[in-house]
Amino acid sequence: MTLPGITYPAAELALLASPLADTARTEVILCFARLSAVDRRQKTSAFDIVTDADEAAEAAILSALRARNAGASFIGEESAGRDPSLLATIATADLAFIIDPLDGTKNFASGLPLFGVMAAVTVAGQVVAAAIHDPVRADTAFAIKGGGAWMESAGGEPMALQVAPPVPVDEMECVVGTNFLPEPLRTQVNSRLSRLGMSTWFRYASHEYRLAAAGHVHALFYNRLMPWDHAAGWLLHREAGGYAGHFDGSGYLASHTTGGLVCAPDRRSFDAVREALLA
Secondary structure, eight states: OOOOTTOOOHHHHHHHHHHHHHHIIIIIHHHHHTGGGOOEEEEEETTEEEEHHHHHHHHHHHHHHHHHOTTOEEEEHHHHHHOGGGGGGTTTOSSEEEEEEEETHHHHHTTOSOOEEEEEEEETTEEEEEEEEETTTTEEEEEETTTEEEEEETTSOOEEOOOOOOOOGGGOEEEEOOTTOOTTHHHHHHHTGGGSSEEEOOSOHHHHHHHHHTTSSSEEEESOOOHHHHHHHHHHHHHTTOEEEOTTSOOOOTTOOSSOEEEESSHHHHHHHHHHHHO
């Protein structure tokens, strides 16, 4: 596959999303239907777990993508857990695929129908394409660098995504994840949440990014930046017209795993959220 510059062929986007939808149907949803029989194991903490569905879905997605993209780098959440050196390939690989086979595993294992499947494509470290599939609704949000963001459902017309219009910070509805903040910053941010109009957290970034890109929430606030959680969503939000940056104001790259991330409708809104929670 030829990728001139940092563009991504639109025809390839369907081939990126197809393994996500197929795997969601044949692995994720089937496991969810028989949840009591699904094995689950703790990874780094009681909040960070893996299930049979995570591993089976990642194997299926990566197998399908490898068949079409010889020579590319493949970074799945579970495979990178076994081989952390895969993370270093994101910054330099001519072509890389970043996969979250089951985002929201804690929700999934708890019987909550709040989980997703994500894929991002990078070229020389730059995110150029994204697909975020909702296995429950069976629809997919897409983004291409420079080509916009949109939602597609089976049999439906594509719907363009657009972030919410800017509003004052005390009117913003925000998704704020503070669990991975170090102290004393975690206590500081939690104590300032009342400065926002409303705050919530769904325990899975895939849908949170879809909400922001569709204009249903104004801002997102994260600290832990594993690429499978954020690369696809960052591009979706950006191509829907949003602005994002690290806590210090610098730009995000998929190779970054620290620095925090704030996504907002525009730069002024970004600065307002940062001032309200971090200054």
